[in-house]
Amino acid sequence: MNHLEMGSSGGTSEIVESVEEPNLDNYYGGSKTLRIKLKTNVQDGKCHDVEDDLGKLLRTIDLRTSSGALGPMSKPGLDLLQKNALKKPIKVGASRPSGIGISESVTLKQALRRLCISQASEMAAMKRLSKPISLSGTSEAGTIKKLYASVVVQSSDSSLPINGGQRNLVEISIMPEKVTGIPSKKATVPGQVQNSESSDNNVVSSPLSSVLNSRKVTKIRIQDVINPTSEDSFESQSAAVETEKKGKSISKASISSSQAVAASSKGMVSQHLTKPVHRNKAIRKKGKPEPASAPDVSTKHSEVNIGGVTVPTTKPCCPKEPVTPACITPTTKLCRLKEPSTAACITATTKSCRPKEPTTPACTMPTTKTRRPKAPATPATSTLNSAAVIGKERIDTGANKTLSSPNIHGSGRAIGVKSSEFSRSREKGECSHSSKSSIGDYSSSTSISEESHQSGASSKGCRPHMSKDLRWVAIHQILIQQGSLGLRNFRLLKRLGCGDIGTVYLAELAGFECLFALKIMDVEFLVSRKKMLRAQTEREILQMLDHPFLPTLYAHFTTENLSCLVMEFCPGGDLHVLRQRQPCRSFTEPAARFYVAEVLLALEYLHMLGVIYRDLKPENILVREDGHIMLSDFDLSLRCSVSPTLVRSSSLGTQESAKKLSGPCAENSCIDPLCLRPSWVQVSCFTPRLLSSTQEKTRKEIGGQVRPLPQLVVEPTDARSNSFVGTHEYLAPEIIRGDGHGSAVDWWTFGILLYELLFGRTPFRGPGNEETLANVVSQSLKFPENPSVSFHAKDLIRGLLVKEPENRLGSVKGAAEIKQHTFFDGLNWALIRCAAPPETPRTHDIGTPLMLRKKKEGKCLDFRANGEDVEFELF
Ligand SMILES: Nc1ncnc2c1ncn2[C@@H]1O[C@H](COP(=O)(O)OP(=O)(O)OP(=O)(O)O)[C@@H](O)[C@H]1O
Numbered sequence: 060m061n062h063l064e065m066g067s068s069g070g071t072s073e074i075v076e077s078v079e080e081p082n083l084d085n086y087y088g089g090s091k092t093l094r095i096k097l098k099t100n101v102q103d104g105k106c107h108d109v110e111d112d113l114g115k116l117l118r119t120i121d122l123r124t125s126s127g128a129l130g131p132m133s134k135p136g137l138d139l140l141q142k143n144a145l146k147k148p149i150k151v152g153a154s155r156p157s158g159i160g161i162s163e164s165v166t167l168k169q170a171l172r173r174l175c176i177s178q179a180s181e182m183a184a185m186k187r188l189s190k191p192i193s194l195s196g197t198s199e200a201g202t203i204k205k206l207y208a209s210v211v212v213q214s215s216d217s218s219l220p221i222n223g224g225q226r227n228l229v230e231i232s233i234m235p236e237k238v239t240g241i242p243s244k245k246a247t248v249p250g251q252v253q254n255s256e257s258s259d260n261n262v263v264s265s266p267l268s269s270v271l272n273s274r275k276v277t278k279i280r281i282q283d284v285i286n287p288t289s290e291d292s293f294e295s296q297s298a299a300v301e302t303e304k305k306g307k308s309i310s311k312a313s314i315s316s317s318q319a320v321a322a323s324s325k326g327m328v329s330q331h332l333t334k335p336v337h338r339n340k341a342i343r344k345k346g347k348p349e350p351a352s353a354p355d356v357s358t359k360h361s362e363v364n365i366g367g368v369t370v371p372t373t374k375p376c377c378p379k380e381p382v383t384p385a386c387i388t389p390t391t392k393l394c395r396l397k398e399p400s401t402a403a404c405i406t407a408t409t410k411s412c413r414p415k416e417p418t419t420p421a422c423t424m425p426t427t428k429t430r431r432p433k434a435p436a437t438p439a440t441s442t443l444n445s446a447a448v449i450g451k452e453r454i455d456t457g458a459n460k461t462l463s464s465p466n467i468h469g470s471g472r473a474i475g476v477k478s479s480e481f482s483r484s485r486e487k488g489e490c491s492h493s494s495k496s497s498i499g500d501y502s503s504s505t506s507i508s509e510e511s512h513q514s515g516a517s518s519k520g521c522r523p524h525m526s527k528d529l530r531w532v533a534i535h536q537i538l539i540q541q542g543s544l545g546l547r548n549f550r551l552l553k554r555l556g557c558g559d560i561g562t563v564y565l566a567e568l569a570g571f572e573c574l575f576a577l578k579i580m581d582v583e584f585l586v587s588r589k590k591m592l593r594a595q596t597e598r599e600i601l602q603m604l605d606h607p608f609l610p611t612l613y614a615h616f617t618t619e620n621l622s623c624l625v626m627e628f629c630p631g632g633d634l635h636v637l638r639q640r641q642p643c644r645s646f647t648e649p650a651a652r653f654y655v656a657e658v659l660l661a662l663e664y665l666h667m668l669g670v671i672y673r674d675l676k677p678e679n680i681l682v683r684e685d686g687h688i689m690l691s692d693f694d695l696s697l698r699c700s701v702s703p704t705l706v707r708s709s710s711l712g713t714q715e716s717a718k719k720l721s722g723p724c725a726e727n728s729c730i731d732p733l734c735l736r737p738s739w740v741q742v743s744c745f746t747p748r749l750l751s752s753t754q755e756k757t758r759k760e761i762g763g764q765v766r767p768l769p770q771l772v773v774e775p776t777d778a779r780s781n782s783f784v785g786t787h788e789y790l791a792p793e794i795i796r797g798d799g800h801g802s803a804v805d806w807w808t809f810g811i812l813l814y815e816l817l818f819g820r821t822p823f824r825g826p827g828n829e830e831t832l833a834n835v836v837s838q839s840l841k842f843p844e845n846p847s848v849s850f851h852a853k854d855l856i857r858g859l860l861v862k863e864p865e866n867r868l869g870s871v872k873g874a875a876e877i878k879q880h881t882f883f884d885g886l887n888w889a890l891i892r893c894a895a896p897p898e899t900p901r902t903h904d905i906g907t908p909l910m911l912r913k914k915k916e917g918k919c920l921d922f923r924a925n926g927e928d929v930e931f932e933l934f
Contacts, residue, residue, distance in 0.1 A: 394528070394529040394530045394533060394568075394571065394572065394573035394574065495635075495676050495678060495786040495787070495788055495789065497559065497674050497676075497692075497695055497784070497785065497786050498783060498784055498785055498786065498787070498790070528611070529573065530568075530573050530575065530613055530627075531613065533568050533571040533573045534568070534613050534614055534625070536571075537568070537570075537571075543616070544614055544616050544625075545616060545618045546618050546621070546623065547569075548568060548569050549566040549567065549568060549569065549575070549577055550566060550567045550569055551564045551565075551566050551577070552564070552565045552566060552567055552574075553565040555576060555628075558578075558692065558694075559590065559593070559694065560580055560585060560590050560593050560594050560597070560694055561578050561579055561580035561581070561594070561622075562578070562579055563576050563577065563578045563579075564576070564577045564578075564579065565577075565628060566625075574628045574630075575613065575625050575626060575627070575628050576625075576626045576627065576628040576629070577623055577624070577625055577626070578623065578624040578626060579621050579622075579623050580594050580621065580622045580623070580624075581620060581621060581622075582617070582620050582621065582622050583620050585622075590694075593694040593695070594622065594694065596693065596694060596696060596698065597624075597692075597693045597694040597696075598612070598615055598622075598624060599698075600668075600670055600693040600696055600698070601624065601626070601693060602615075603668055603670075604668075606660075606661060606664045607687065607892045608657045608658070608660055608661040608664075608687065608688050608689060608690060608892075609661050609664065609665070609689065609690055610626050610627050610689055610690075610691055611626065611627045612624060612625070612626055613625040613626065613627070627683075627689070629681035629682055629683050629684070629689050629691075630682075630683075630684050630900050631681065631682025631683060631684065631686065631899070631900030632681070632682055632900065633677060633678050633679070633680055633681050633682065634654060634677035634678075634680040634681075634682065634688070634816070635676070635677035635678040637677075637682060637898075638677060638815070638816060638819065643819060643846055644819040645816065645817055645818055645819035645846055646816045646817065646897070647897075648817065648848060648849060648852060649897070650816075650897035650898075651813060651816040651817050651852075652852075652882065652883065652886070653891075653894070653896060653897055654680065654688055654816060654897070655809065655812060655813050655816065656883060656886055656888070656891055657687060657688045657891060657892075658675070658680060658688060658690060658809065658812065659809065659874055659877060659878065660874075660888065660891065661688070661690040662675070662690075662805050662809065662874060663774070663873065663874035663875075665690075665696070666701070666773075666774040666775055666802055666805070666873055666874065667701065667773045667774065668701070669698055669699050669700055669701040669775055669778075670693070670696050670697070670698055670699075671696060671697040671699060671775060671778060671780075671801065671802050671804065671805060672690070672693070672696050672805050672808075673695050673696055673697055673784050673785055673804055673805065673808075674692055674693075674695040674696070674784065674785055674786065674789075674808075675690075675789060675805060675808035675809060675811075675812055676786050676788075676789050676808070676811075676812065677812065677815060677816070679691050679692045680812075682900055683900075684899075684900065685896065685899060686895075686896025686897070686898055686899035686900065687892060687896055695784045695785070697778065697780050697782070697784075699775045699778035699780075700775065700778070701773055701774065701775050702777075703771055703772065703773045704771070704772045704773075704776075705769045705770070705771055705772075706769060706770050706771075706772050706871060706872055707769045770872055770875065772871070772872050772873055772875070773873075774802055774872075774873030774874070775801060775802045776801060776802055776803070776870060776871065776873060777801060778801040778802055779799040779800065779801050780799065780800055780801070781797060781799050781800075782794075783797075785804070785808070787828045787831045787832060788811065788821040788823065788824050788831055788835075789807075789808045789811050789812075789821070790832065790835055791803070791804040791807035791808065791835075791864070792807070792835055792836045792862045792864075793864050795832050795835055795836050796836060800864065801864070802869075802870075802873065803864035803865075803867050803869065803870040804864070805869075806859050806867050806868060806869035806870065806877065807859060807860065807864070807867065809859055809869075809877070810855075810856050810858075810859025810860040811823075811860070813852070813855065813856055813859070814856050814860070817846070817848050817852060818842070818843055818846065818848070819846075822840055822841070822860065823835045823838055836862070840856070840857060840860050842856075849882075851880070851881045851882040851884070852882050854880070854881070854882070855868070855877070855880045855881075855882040858877075858880065859877070868880070
């Protein structure tokens, strides 16, 4: 600290400038010292002229420094010079382009000062360049260089390229805190002065101080980047603004430096910096509602009902942020957006949805309808829990609950149907396009409340694998533009088939060239035939689905008296048709394995959702455009509760396992993945293979045998229903016997399916349905000699077609058990959706557009192409 002491010594008053500083000898070598004392003699009341004293002083200096006029300065002299330097900013003027000059107009004292200042500063700087700063571990020279670089950047041009600013940002941020005490010393770094000279107005000390100030600003910004959501950063940002405001008064250069730093910050982290701004707005507006804006359909995870159309709102149709081409990639040939505005935001690489070559795999459905035999009446009571919980959904079984789904209404007319009506509904299916008709003796002991419907809707809100689908974009565009979706938006092109509860059409969304399968159901007909619950079950299940081998429901709407499901269209027909096109009317083993593997994954997924499918047959397995499968038709499915269970292998007796499996797995008497021999099983198992020492010990104690880990089973293995549902040839024995059934029925039908795909017929088919049913219950399984089928395939079928459901493969651990069978050896389950299918469908005939004409009273609605007109088919 510098201070002036005034003392009195006799008649002489002496102003002594004393400096309390660390030993500067270290700084300046201490080799030569020049001590200057300014002494004012007041003697006899006479003041001597200061100039005289200085003259003497100058002579003294000349004498003592004659050996080296530019030699090291004495400490006191330096002190004085330093002090002066601190008091006055060093102006870098054009009059002194280089080196040290003394203008003629200045006094001798000033000249002396300048000389000393320049010399001392130069020396100090040179010394410092080689002196490390202990605090930061970086040399002070390095720090000076960095500061210099900052000053150079800031003083030369404020409109610097951003990357220059970036460099400054980083360098400044690592400066040690304690550099603030030496700005004036640093100001005389030679190179720095040279650069600073480029501008008359630049004040060297100011940029430095502003840089130091802006370091704080910079630091704050970096914090923002690191943690853009922290409150601190928000406050600091305000502080930074304050600092910047203050900095404006320092100098022009300091402002520019601050701007440069800020600009560099922006340049580095422009994206991140936008976040705190948004967040700040949010903080400010906290508690205040945002002004009404258009609904952001891209972010909500629930469904909306717009104009009677139920659609999920999570689809990335028109997100607020501009849609990048990568965000919406065409995934199908079946949809193309026409409107240029949309196409611009979506991507222009979409394939045409209108295939040119007319082939008709999807239109080869048998048109003959089979009347189903009346199945024996079965008790309506279901062994399902009265209040079944599916995930977060709760199925309320309240008997008199009124169904008033907003989705089932037409022209503003809500349909309220007492669930008691459904409870009485046990009607069999009456119409099918296939030779294998589904029996729909649907025990409707459950009715589904509105709440469960809503939660079901929200659970299906997100469909990642379909999120890039242009069809979502098209539908959402219609909803946004027109407010609702209806039959008017579709051109019916072809009838794809007729089921128990409705008719499915190939339909094009007008203006978009997007093809859909449109299932149209006559609500009055459904109510009168007590099939409303089946329709509702199907819709609710469809709304839950999000799986590559299961259909996507794009929308549901009601219009007049029709309930319509807008689904994904499968142009490849079904496996029944496809099988009949095979050389021996049966698939090769690899092809069959591919199809059943995909079906298995779909069933596994359904089971995990608490859905027992119950109607597996080739007719319900549709072939997608890419050749992969899609399991359709859920109106006979059973919804039930699923409670994850940890199943220990010991609970499944080893003998039982052996019965179910043969080959390497059965030899081991264990079905746990760890016990399976095939290498692919071990590869696909995610169980850690490293055992701890304790585990290793335990393992040895049990005689070297691997103790299988318990397995989590999330399948409705305990669910029971007494409904008589299914297709005769596919009905499980327990359904026919009326024993009550659970998810094991799907593994029975899975066995029948594999049998049919491989052998071209089902195993228990009799001359009539009654005989078929009898065979299913009592006849033993036989395999034809032709075609030749592998042992593994037969072994799997044998494991599945076990008449007692409790001994059936899959009855305990579900799909996991079946996947582990040797028939599937080498199959990569995780990547099967990427595997090449046995065949991909040929292009399909979209047919002639159909037109709705009329509906006859009290009859099931159907449309039939007749030139340009459509007639209703009565059934
Ligand atoms: N998404 C689709 N893509 C192509 N064709 C389909 C699609 N959905 C259904 N179909 C065809 O439409 C026809 C009728 O299907 P729907 O599901 O209504 O009845 P179903 O399969 O006969 O079953 P059920 O009578 O039990 O309702 C089927 O033959 C099927 O091939």
